[in-house]
Amino acid sequence: MPRLLIELSNLQFSWRGATRPTLDIPAFSLAAGEHLFLHGPSGSGKSTLLSLLTGIHLPQQGEIRILGQNLATLSGPARDHFRADHLGYVFQQFNLLSYLSVLDNVLLSCQFSKIRHQRACAFSGTAKAQALHLLERLDLTSFLDRPVSALSVGQQQRVALARALIGAPEILIADEPTSALDAERRGAFIDLLFECATEHNTAVLMVSHDPQLAAAFDRSVSLASLNRNSTESEHV
Protein backbone atom coordinates (compact mmCIF):
# COMPACT_ATOMS: atom_id res chain seq x y z
CA MET A 1 0.00 0.00 0.00
CA PRO A 2 1.51 3.39 -0.94
CA ARG A 3 1.73 5.94 1.85
CA LEU A 4 -1.27 8.28 2.05
CA LEU A 5 -0.25 11.95 1.99
CA ILE A 6 -3.77 13.35 2.30
CA GLU A 7 -6.48 11.63 4.37
CA LEU A 8 -9.81 13.32 4.80
CA SER A 9 -12.72 11.85 6.80
CA ASN A 10 -16.29 13.00 7.51
CA LEU A 11 -15.53 16.57 6.52
CA GLN A 12 -18.17 19.27 6.67
CA PHE A 13 -17.49 22.90 5.86
CA SER A 14 -19.93 25.82 5.61
CA TRP A 15 -19.11 29.38 4.71
CA ARG A 16 -20.49 31.85 7.27
CA GLY A 17 -24.15 32.66 6.58
CA ALA A 18 -24.60 29.73 4.17
CA THR A 19 -27.83 27.75 4.56
CA ARG A 20 -26.14 24.38 3.95
CA PRO A 21 -22.56 23.10 3.96
CA THR A 22 -20.57 23.79 0.80
CA LEU A 23 -18.71 20.53 1.39
CA ASP A 24 -19.88 17.29 3.01
CA ILE A 25 -17.28 14.68 2.10
CA PRO A 26 -17.18 11.30 3.87
CA ALA A 27 -13.72 10.31 2.58
CA PHE A 28 -10.95 11.38 0.23
CA SER A 29 -7.24 10.56 -0.05
CA LEU A 30 -4.12 11.16 -2.12
CA ALA A 31 -1.27 8.63 -2.23
CA ALA A 32 2.46 9.36 -2.44
CA GLY A 33 3.55 10.06 -5.99
CA GLU A 34 -0.04 10.07 -7.30
CA HIS A 35 -1.20 12.49 -9.99
CA LEU A 36 -4.86 13.18 -9.18
CA PHE A 37 -7.25 15.35 -11.16
CA LEU A 38 -10.27 16.74 -9.31
CA HIS A 39 -12.92 18.36 -11.45
CA GLY A 40 -16.29 19.99 -10.94
CA PRO A 41 -18.35 22.89 -12.22
CA SER A 42 -17.78 26.49 -11.22
CA GLY A 43 -19.03 27.09 -7.69
CA SER A 44 -19.00 23.40 -6.71
CA GLY A 45 -16.40 23.96 -3.97
CA LYS A 46 -13.04 23.00 -5.52
CA SER A 47 -11.17 26.06 -4.24
CA THR A 48 -12.92 25.71 -0.89
CA LEU A 49 -11.62 22.14 -0.60
CA LEU A 50 -8.08 23.29 -1.46
CA SER A 51 -8.29 26.02 1.20
CA LEU A 52 -9.08 23.26 3.73
CA LEU A 53 -6.34 20.91 2.52
CA THR A 54 -3.80 23.73 2.77
CA GLY A 55 -4.99 24.66 6.27
CA ILE A 56 -6.09 28.16 5.29
CA HIS A 57 -9.54 27.34 6.68
CA LEU A 58 -10.56 24.62 9.14
CA PRO A 59 -13.66 22.42 8.75
CA GLN A 60 -16.48 22.64 11.30
CA GLN A 61 -16.56 18.84 11.38
CA GLY A 62 -14.31 15.97 10.41
CA GLU A 63 -10.59 15.50 10.14
CA ILE A 64 -7.90 16.38 7.59
CA ARG A 65 -4.54 14.67 7.92
CA ILE A 66 -1.66 15.81 5.73
CA LEU A 67 1.41 13.52 5.99
CA GLY A 68 -0.29 12.06 9.08
CA GLN A 69 -0.60 15.47 10.75
CA ASN A 70 -4.11 16.49 11.86
CA LEU A 71 -4.25 20.14 10.75
CA ALA A 72 -6.82 21.10 13.42
CA THR A 73 -4.33 20.37 16.21
CA LEU A 74 -1.87 23.01 14.88
CA SER A 75 -2.03 26.73 15.74
CA GLY A 76 -2.49 29.20 12.87
CA PRO A 77 1.26 30.04 12.64
CA ALA A 78 2.15 26.32 12.91
CA ARG A 79 -0.21 25.57 10.01
CA ASP A 80 1.51 28.33 7.99
CA HIS A 81 4.90 26.69 8.65
CA PHE A 82 3.56 23.24 7.87
CA ARG A 83 2.15 24.49 4.56
CA ALA A 84 5.43 26.19 3.61
CA ASP A 85 7.41 23.02 4.46
CA HIS A 86 5.29 20.39 2.73
CA LEU A 87 3.02 21.93 0.10
CA GLY A 88 3.82 23.67 -3.15
CA TYR A 89 0.90 25.47 -4.74
CA VAL A 90 0.07 27.16 -7.99
CA PHE A 91 -3.10 29.21 -7.96
CA GLN A 92 -5.13 30.84 -10.72
CA GLN A 93 -3.53 34.22 -10.00
CA PHE A 94 -0.04 32.70 -9.46
CA ASN A 95 0.52 34.86 -6.33
CA LEU A 96 3.94 35.99 -7.55
CA LEU A 97 5.50 39.17 -6.17
CA SER A 98 5.50 41.38 -9.24
CA TYR A 99 8.39 43.65 -8.15
CA LEU A 100 10.77 40.73 -7.47
CA SER A 101 12.84 39.05 -10.17
CA VAL A 102 12.00 35.62 -11.53
CA LEU A 103 14.86 34.04 -9.58
CA ASP A 104 13.93 35.75 -6.29
CA ASN A 105 10.30 34.69 -6.64
CA VAL A 106 11.40 31.06 -6.95
CA LEU A 107 13.81 31.34 -4.01
CA LEU A 108 11.05 32.74 -1.74
CA SER A 109 9.82 29.19 -0.97
CA CYS A 110 13.22 28.39 0.55
CA GLN A 111 13.21 31.58 2.59
CA PHE A 112 9.87 30.64 4.14
CA SER A 113 10.90 27.04 4.87
CA LYS A 114 14.15 25.73 6.33
CA ILE A 115 13.16 22.19 5.28
CA ARG A 116 12.64 23.21 1.66
CA HIS A 117 15.96 25.10 1.74
CA GLN A 118 17.78 22.04 3.11
CA ARG A 119 16.20 19.73 0.53
CA ALA A 120 17.09 22.08 -2.32
CA CYS A 121 20.70 22.16 -1.07
CA ALA A 122 20.79 18.36 -0.72
CA PHE A 123 19.45 18.01 -4.25
CA SER A 124 21.54 20.62 -6.05
CA GLY A 125 24.23 21.97 -3.69
CA THR A 126 22.54 25.35 -3.10
CA ALA A 127 18.97 26.64 -3.26
CA LYS A 128 20.01 28.95 -6.07
CA ALA A 129 21.41 26.01 -8.05
CA GLN A 130 18.10 24.16 -7.76
CA ALA A 131 16.18 27.30 -8.75
CA LEU A 132 18.39 27.64 -11.82
CA HIS A 133 17.92 23.96 -12.64
CA LEU A 134 14.12 24.25 -12.47
CA LEU A 135 14.07 27.51 -14.42
CA GLU A 136 16.19 25.88 -17.10
CA ARG A 137 13.80 22.90 -17.30
CA LEU A 138 10.95 25.40 -17.64
CA ASP A 139 12.75 27.35 -20.35
CA LEU A 140 13.04 30.56 -18.32
CA THR A 141 16.82 30.94 -18.15
CA SER A 142 16.85 34.14 -20.19
CA PHE A 143 14.41 35.86 -17.79
CA LEU A 144 16.15 35.29 -14.45
CA ASP A 145 16.67 38.93 -13.47
CA ARG A 146 13.49 40.35 -14.98
CA PRO A 147 10.65 41.42 -12.69
CA VAL A 148 7.80 38.92 -13.15
CA SER A 149 5.50 41.79 -14.13
CA ALA A 150 7.44 41.94 -17.43
CA LEU A 151 6.61 38.30 -18.30
CA SER A 152 3.75 36.82 -20.30
CA VAL A 153 0.99 34.90 -18.50
CA GLY A 154 2.40 31.56 -19.67
CA GLN A 155 5.88 32.50 -18.45
CA GLN A 156 4.48 33.62 -15.08
CA GLN A 157 2.69 30.29 -14.80
CA ARG A 158 6.02 28.48 -15.22
CA VAL A 159 7.69 30.72 -12.61
CA ALA A 160 4.87 29.82 -10.20
CA LEU A 161 5.49 26.14 -10.95
CA ALA A 162 9.23 26.46 -10.26
CA ARG A 163 8.45 28.22 -6.98
CA ALA A 164 6.00 25.46 -6.04
CA LEU A 165 8.48 22.64 -6.75
CA ILE A 166 11.75 24.00 -5.33
CA GLY A 167 12.78 22.14 -2.19
CA ALA A 168 10.74 19.07 -3.24
CA PRO A 169 7.53 19.49 -1.23
CA GLU A 170 5.64 16.18 -0.82
CA ILE A 171 2.47 17.59 -2.44
CA LEU A 172 1.88 20.03 -5.28
CA ILE A 173 -1.56 21.62 -5.24
CA ALA A 174 -2.63 23.39 -8.40
CA ASP A 175 -5.87 25.34 -8.78
CA GLU A 176 -6.78 25.91 -12.45
CA PRO A 177 -3.11 26.59 -13.30
CA THR A 178 -3.76 26.44 -17.04
CA SER A 179 -6.88 28.61 -17.19
CA ALA A 180 -5.13 31.37 -19.17
CA LEU A 181 -3.50 29.07 -21.74
CA ASP A 182 -4.74 27.78 -25.09
CA ALA A 183 -5.20 24.01 -25.57
CA GLU A 184 -1.73 23.36 -27.02
CA ARG A 185 0.13 25.30 -24.33
CA ARG A 186 -2.09 23.73 -21.68
CA GLY A 187 -0.94 20.22 -22.68
CA ALA A 188 2.71 21.28 -22.75
CA PHE A 189 2.40 22.89 -19.29
CA ILE A 190 0.83 19.74 -17.80
CA ASP A 191 3.58 17.55 -19.34
CA LEU A 192 6.24 19.81 -17.85
CA LEU A 193 4.46 19.87 -14.50
CA PHE A 194 4.45 16.05 -14.37
CA GLU A 195 8.09 15.76 -15.47
CA CYS A 196 9.28 18.19 -12.80
CA ALA A 197 6.99 16.75 -10.10
CA THR A 198 8.22 13.21 -10.83
CA GLU A 199 11.85 14.36 -10.75
CA HIS A 200 11.21 15.85 -7.28
CA ASN A 201 9.03 12.92 -6.11
CA THR A 202 6.12 15.29 -5.54
CA ALA A 203 2.49 14.09 -5.67
CA VAL A 204 0.09 16.28 -7.66
CA LEU A 205 -3.47 17.32 -6.85
CA MET A 206 -4.86 19.55 -9.56
CA VAL A 207 -8.36 20.97 -9.70
CA SER A 208 -10.08 22.31 -12.77
CA HIS A 209 -13.53 22.66 -14.28
CA ASP A 210 -12.07 21.37 -17.60
CA PRO A 211 -12.54 17.55 -17.67
CA GLN A 212 -10.53 17.35 -20.92
CA LEU A 213 -7.35 17.60 -18.87
CA ALA A 214 -8.16 14.39 -16.99
CA ALA A 215 -6.59 11.96 -19.48
CA ALA A 216 -3.02 12.79 -18.46
CA PHE A 217 -3.60 11.94 -14.77
CA ASP A 218 -3.37 8.62 -12.85
CA ARG A 219 -6.82 9.18 -11.37
CA SER A 220 -9.67 11.55 -12.07
CA VAL A 221 -12.38 12.31 -9.52
CA SER A 222 -15.45 14.48 -9.78
CA LEU A 223 -16.10 16.60 -6.70
CA ALA A 224 -19.80 15.77 -7.04
CA SER A 225 -18.98 12.09 -6.50
CA LEU A 226 -17.25 12.94 -3.21
CA ASN A 227 -19.59 15.65 -1.94
CA ARG A 228 -22.95 14.61 -0.48
CA ASN A 229 -24.08 18.22 -0.84
CA SER A 230 -23.50 18.66 -4.54
CA THR A 231 -26.45 20.12 -6.47
CA GLU A 232 -27.34 20.64 -10.09
CA SER A 233 -27.35 24.41 -9.62
CA GLU A 234 -23.66 25.06 -10.24
CA HIS A 235 -22.53 26.22 -13.67
CA VAL A 236 -19.77 24.81 -15.83
Ligand SMILES: Nc1ncnc2c1ncn2[C@@H]1O[C@H](COP(=O)(O)OP(=O)(O)OP(=O)(O)O)[C@@H](O)[C@H]1O
Ligand atom coordinates in the same frame (compact mmCIF):
# COMPACT_ATOMS: atom_id res chain seq x y z
N1 LIG B 1 -14.90 33.56 1.03
C1 LIG B 1 -16.15 33.09 0.80
N2 LIG B 1 -17.19 33.47 1.58
C2 LIG B 1 -18.43 32.97 1.39
N3 LIG B 1 -18.74 32.07 0.42
C3 LIG B 1 -17.75 31.64 -0.38
C4 LIG B 1 -16.41 32.13 -0.24
N4 LIG B 1 -15.63 31.52 -1.17
C5 LIG B 1 -16.46 30.72 -1.88
N5 LIG B 1 -17.73 30.80 -1.41
C6 LIG B 1 -18.88 30.05 -1.92
O1 LIG B 1 -18.62 28.65 -1.84
C7 LIG B 1 -19.09 27.97 -3.00
C8 LIG B 1 -17.94 27.22 -3.65
O2 LIG B 1 -16.98 28.18 -4.15
P1 LIG B 1 -15.55 27.74 -4.70
O3 LIG B 1 -14.80 28.98 -5.04
O4 LIG B 1 -14.95 26.78 -3.74
O5 LIG B 1 -15.99 26.94 -6.03
P2 LIG B 1 -15.07 26.44 -7.24
O6 LIG B 1 -15.56 25.07 -7.58
O7 LIG B 1 -13.63 26.56 -6.89
O8 LIG B 1 -15.45 27.47 -8.38
P3 LIG B 1 -14.57 28.01 -9.64
O9 LIG B 1 -14.34 26.83 -10.54
O10 LIG B 1 -15.48 29.03 -10.24
O11 LIG B 1 -13.30 28.59 -9.09
C9 LIG B 1 -19.72 29.03 -3.90
O12 LIG B 1 -21.12 29.00 -3.69
C10 LIG B 1 -19.13 30.33 -3.40
O13 LIG B 1 -20.04 31.40 -3.55
